[in-house]
Amino acid sequence: METVNQLLSSIQDVGRDAVRGGYSRAVYTTPELDLRQWFVEQAQHRGLDVETDRNGIMWAWWGKPQEGALVTGSHLDSVPGGGAFDGPLGVASALAAVDILKARGFQPPRSLAVTVFPEEEGSRFGVACLGSRLLTGAIDTDKALNLRDINGDTFADVAGANGLDPRHIGPDPVAMARIGDFVELHVEQGRGLGQDGPAVAVGSSILxxxxxxxxxxxxxxxxxxxxxxxxxxxxxxxxxxxxxxxxxxxxxxxxxxxxxxxxxxxxxxxxxxxxxxxxxxxxxxxxxxxxxxxxxxxxxxxxxxxxxxxxxxxxxxxxSDTVHFDAGLSRRITGLLPGAPVLATGAGHDAGVLAGYVPSAMVFVRNPSGISHSPEEYVADEDASAGALALADVLEGLL
The missing domain is CATH 3.30.70.360 (Alpha-Beta Plaits)
Structure with missing residues (x-):
């Protein structure tokens, strides 16, 4: 069983930016593709079945893909010169949570999926949360296909070169029906959790x-x-x-x-x-x-x-309008994490896009400096472990 810190250490050299510092992992560039392969290997190592849907979203299934599943995950792409935790912490924590649940001998009564959403940061094509927007239909498909990167390449061309069929990109009601509830763990990108006190918080809303x-x-x-x-x-x-x-x-x-x-x-x-x-x-x-x-x-x-x-x-x-996460789901999570404060955030997330379509919630892990989108972004090892344990408790409680 690997800890969150061990999982993140295994990708610490992927996408390092020698000019900006930190990491540059734009969607469908070599670093992001390497991280996708890492995710596939890690998921399969845990006995999860991995598939990539027609919008480039990756799904690792514990149990049969079916409607109403509990879904967790985040993203692997970064802003230019970003930190090590924005995105990957949520993915690594989800994998670690699966380990914790399996070590407990837990058998999910409904299917669980760990997801990776592409182009969450919008650092290549300019639209944040592009994968979840396409999945839900929150962005016009033709607009998305014609987005261009700094080199003038369209999203349609880049996606096509990476195994997607541009003719099938867009709203996916079948995939959406599989999401019964969505919970995203993410590094807290402000100072809401401070230096002391609980290491995790429950999200309330997104500006x-x-x-x-x-x-x-x-x-x-x-x-x-x-x-x-x-x-x-x-x-x-x-x-x-x-x-x-x-x-x-x-x-x-x-x-x-x-x-x-x-x-x-x-x-x-x-x-x-x-x-x-x-x-x-x-x-x-x-x-x-x-x-x-x-x-x-x-x-x-x-x-x-x-x-x-x-x-x-x-x-x-x-x-994106101001998003308030599902009150019922958030109350259940708060009950599963006694003592965890409730925080609003000014940062956008895939959970914020999905919240308009399915019950969604977020769990934040302390970032003591409050610095994010920067090489100085930081999560202490013990806080990362506490986050994975909290996510495991949430998943078990919701399943």
Missing amino acids: GHGRWKISVSGQGNHAGTTLMADRADPMVAAAQIVLAVRETAARQPDARATVGRLTPVPGGTNVIASRVDLWLDARHPDDAVTAQLIEGIYRAAQDVAAAEGCTVTLTEESY
């Missing part, structure tokens, strides 16, 4: 959040021959927009807004850009406030762009 692309267009030109007064430089406007995002969000209590990526076109050192693309992440517990926040940012961006002789467009790439 409404979305991603938008802001494109600022100006006049591309020569950096050496174009006088400063003659410029319509979208980079200057983009810099001011980044500041406007911070200032607009800071005026609204509980709002979070971030520009985490910026791409100039064409991107030469001695070239005034013709266009600059910025990607905005915005979140708030009240969906109406999130909408107002985006409107305020767009107005500020238009004013800034006009002052620099540029134009600006805003395009929504994805959005």
Whole structure:
């Protein structure tokens, strides 16, 4: 029987990023594919039957695949330069929980599945939780197939090159019917659990959040021959927009807004850009406030762009309303984990997408630094073990 720490140690060299630090494991890149193979081997080692569905979601079954099963799991992909626990902790903990249950001599009265959802982070194709969105129909299939990565490759082409048939990608009512309840264990990505006290918590809700692309267009030109007064430089406007995002969000209590990526076109050192693309992440517990926040940012961006002789467009790439997890399921889990606090989270998860369709819940494991999406993300060995034990107790209690 392997502990969570031993399982994570076995993949600690997969996808290390020598430039950013941490791990870069974008969907259908070599590191993520290696992790998929690792999952298959680990699941089969435990006597689980593994299948990959038409959306690229992996299912490892303890018992026969059937409707109304209890499902747990998470994801294996990462943000660029991400930490070691965001995603893999949930998968490793699910495998360890199976070990714990088998060591107890437990025989599930209904089937249990451990899942791995692809492209949860959206780091390659820009839409978070793409696998669960496709499964449930929460994203238009044609839109998903035509998403492009930084190299211009479409999701349809990449998926096809990795064994999926693009003609069959999309809502899967048969697979959805197999999910009776879904429980996702995840590293806590804030400081809700603190340094002391319980190592695990039960999730209550996920803040409404979305991603938008802001494109600022100006006049591309020569950096050496174009006088400063003659410029319509979208980079200057983009810099001011980044500041406007911070200032607009800071005026609204509980709002979070971030520009985490910026791409100039064409991107030469001695070239005034013709266009600059910025990607905005915005979140708030009240969906109406999130909408107002985006409107305020767009107005500020238009004013800034006009002052620099540029134009600006805003395009929504994805959005999820505030999610409240199934009250009945959460109460049952809270009863199985006495003393565990109940926490809301500002981070999106596949459980949040599934919550609109099936009873879903989350269990969080302490991250003492509160740092995530960063190499400094951390879970102590004893907390990881406590999380796996808690998940085993939850699964046994729910089965």
